[in-house]
Amino acid sequence: MSGDDTVAETFVLRETAAEPMTVVAVRAHRHRAPLLRPFVTAARRTEAVEYVVAEVELTGGVLGQGSAAETVAVTGESAETITAALTGPLRRALEGTGGTILELSARIAGALEGATSAKAALEVAVHDAWARRLDAPLVELLGGRIGDGLMNDMTISLEDPEVMATRAREAVVGGEQVLKIKLGRDIDEDRRRLAAVVEAAPGARLRLDANQGWEPEQAIDIITGFVADGLPLDLVEQPVAAANIEGLARVSAAVEVPIMADESVWDAADARRLVEADAVDLLNIKLAKTGGLRGALAIADVAREAGVECMVGAMMEPRISITAAAHLAIAHPAITMIDLDPPAWFASDVPAGGYVQDSGWLRLTGGPGLGLDRLGADVDPSDPIGDDR
Numbered sequence: 297m298s299g300d301d302t303v304a305e306t307f308v309l310r311e312t313a314a315e316p317m318t319v320v321a322v323r324a325h326r327h328r329a330p331l332l333r334p335f336v337t338a339a340r341r342t343e344a345v346e347y348v349v350a351e352v353e354l355t356g357g358v359l360g361q362g363s364a365a366e367t368v369a370v371t372g373e374s375a376e377t378i379t380a381a382l383t384g385p386l387r388r389a390l391e392g393t394g395g396t397i398l399e400l401s402a403r404i405a406g407a408l409e410g411a412t413s414a415k416a417a418l419e420v421a422v423h424d425a426w427a428r429r430l431d432a433p434l435v436e437l438l439g440g441r442i443g444d445g446l447m448n449d450m451t452i453s454l455e456d457p458e459v460m461a462t463r464a465r466e467a468v469v470g471g472e473q474v475l476k477i478k479l480g481r482d483i484d485e486d487r488r489r490l491a492a493v494v495e496a497a498p499g500a501r502l503r504l505d506a507n508q509g510w511e512p513e514q515a516i517d518i519i520t521g522f523v524a525d526g527l528p529l530d531l532v533e534q535p536v537a538a539a540n541i542e543g544l545a546r547v548s549a550a551v552e553v554p555i556m557a558d559e560s561v562w563d564a565a566d567a568r569r570l571v572e573a574d575a576v577d578l579l580n581i582k583l584a585k586t587g588g589l590r591g592a593l594a595i596a597d598v599a600r601e602a603g604v605e606c607m608v609g610a611m612m613e614p615r616i617s618i619t620a621a622a623h624l625a626i627a628h629p630a631i632t633m634i635d636l637d638p639p640a641w642f643a644s645d646v647p648a649g650g651y652v653q654d655s656g657w658l659r660l661t662g663g664p665g666l667g668l669d670r671l672g673a674d675v676d677p678s679d680p681i682g683d684d685r
């Protein structure tokens with residue numbers, strides 16, 4: 297493509313992006329998706345995911361979808377409250393109104409307090425419809441390139457060391473190169489688990505998530521011990537309590553392993569506080585925490601300015617949410633890592649499209665919007681669909 301074409305296309309993109317759209321309808325439908333095998337962390341054991349699909353319709357019949365899973369322990373939202381937010385205040389804020397993508401996103405953010413995953417579902421749906429209307433992949437409207445990809449990881453559930461070793465071996469044989477492990481509360485048991493995983497999958501890199509489990513001094517001892525054990529660590533996520541910024545800074549200063557904030561960062565103001573305190577090396581962005589793409593991009597902008605890199609993660613969410621997270625991740629230069637394996641846990645991973653994964657490497661499939669088929673209200677994710685994607 298010549299330079300002139302690039303200029304012309306950018307111009308067209310800006311013009312169309314600034315064009316207002318009108319939302320004629322906001323709808324929501326619920327699904328229950330069984331997992332292939334239980335997902336076990338120190339906090340909970342999940343066998344099925346309750347989620348809600350948000351759908352918007354623009355004038356002319358253009359549709360867009362987003363989704364949100366029940367995550368009572370993290371965002372405080374259940375499938376009932378997500379549905380109530382979508383069909384109540386969020387629908388009232390949007391239905392019958394017009395505006396640019398930024399105006400509609402701002403209206404969603406201001407429609408009610410909290411409800412970040414319900415807002416994310418609707419805000420993603422609006423972005424999907426916006427991009428479909430412009431016949432462009434969302435990633436390109438956000439400034440990225442459809443052909444780019446990122447290395448994904450695979451979570452190994454918290455089980456006995458032998459079971460975790462088997463799962464780690466299976467993952468690596470299946471092409472995974474990065475394993476994520478959510479640690480328990482017994483550090484001696486964790487060391488046995490990690491040793492078993494490393495023995496079973498010697499070439500894999502590890503990401504550890506302590507989910508606020510330690511005190512700062514304890515975290516320093518534990519992580520120093522992991523390094524002495526020779527564990528191939530990419531990062532350690534949220535070693536101490538979310539509000540303990542000073543503790544995070546102490547851990548970051550004391551260990552070589554990059555420290556990532558997750559529960560400590562929900563919005564750009566949190567991100568700014570963390571980077572100003574030199575508290576972490578990395579930030580974990582999740583759409584269910586930020587309330588959608590615009591809040592997520594704002595965190596990534598803070599990170600880029602501070603020279604901090606980001607990972608895009610997710611809750612145990614369905615494919616629509618994960619595809620939106622992948623578009624976000626590939627679009628922003630400060631986002632260099634993804635932790636987006638939830639669809640691999642679903643017995644029936646619907647709808648088709650969005651992205652493909654090969655040897656741990658995730659790429660978007662292209663097509664307008666998120667590039668996904670529409671998920672109808674009548675689809676039952678308990679029905680197996682085969683593996684013909």
Ligand SMILES: [Mg+2]
Nearest residue numbers: 505533534558
């Ligand atoms: Mg985490």
